[in-house]
Amino acid sequence: MPYKIPESVLVVIYTPERDVLLLERADRPGFWQSVTGSKDSVEEDLRSTAVREVHEETGIDASTFDLFDWQLANIYEIYPVWRHRYAPGVTHNKEHVFGLCVPTRISVTLAPREHTQYQWLPFAEAADRCFSPSNAEAILQLPQRHILSKN
Known part of the structure; x- marks a missing residue:
């Protein structure tokens, strides 16, 4: 199995009401996160990585909704x-x-090897539930980022 590329995406999926989708890791029960994933190849652009990972982990076609690169x-x-x-x-x-x-709290289809369950939470609760500090910080930026993305 080839090594993972140490460049990835974190995709915060949310509604206009700022409810956030969290996924529980299959390999670490109790570890909740947003969609994450590494590039498949060095040549894969980040937007393609984000669309692919969202589809693989949730079944959502991210190309049909508003996907924003937060430049972060x-x-x-x-x-x-x-x-x-990863490589040694x-x-x-x-x-x-x-x-x-996404327009509302939509149902998702989980990749069972990656995640065991999902939940929609208000953004502050979602940030508190995340095990990853960078994921929690991104979610806490949602009110500002959502306003900027609408302009």
């Missing part, structure tokens, strides 16, 4: 439990943040 990137240390997925010596990942506005 986080560099974080990869949790030791997941470092074996790779310890950090660059995560690019996107927002996906």
